[in-house]
Amino acid sequence: xxxxxxxxxxxxxxxxxxxxxxxxxxxxxxxxxxxxxxxxxxxxxxxxxxxxxxxxxxxxxxxxxxxxxxxxxxxxxxxxxxxxxxxxxxxxxxx
Numbered sequence: 162x163x164x165x166x167x168x169x170x171x172x173x174x175x176x177x178x179x180x181x182x183x184x185x186x187x188x189x190x191x192x193x194x195x196x197x198x199x200x201x202x203x204x205x206x207x208x209x210x211x212x213x214x215x216x217x218x219x220x221x222x223x224x225x226x227x228x229x230x231x232x233x234x235x236x237x238x239x240x241x242x243x244x245x246x247x248x249x250x251x252x253x254x255x256x
Contacts (some may be wrong), residue, residue: 162233163200163226165209170198175189177242187211 173183184194187208204212209226209227213220236242 163230165204165223165230166198166200168218168223168226170214170216172212173198174253176216178216183212183215200230203234208216 172178180194180198181191184191187194189208195203197204206224206227206229209223210220212218213223232246236245
């Protein structure tokens, strides 16, 4: 899945911004931003935060989508993945 990239493209297009405008604002090249939108390249956390500010988007939503994509990239086995998520959830709740 590419939850983050799809949301990024929708936000950019809704704002009427070109790839090159957004790319320049977060100091990446246009090709990199295009690949982020297609899910072929993964942005850094700092870039996600810059994008949320630039696009006036909910930073928690964008960050959640970014994290979800990263988790899905790692979890390939459904049963083991679900168990791993349950373990992680318990640890997060303890904090």
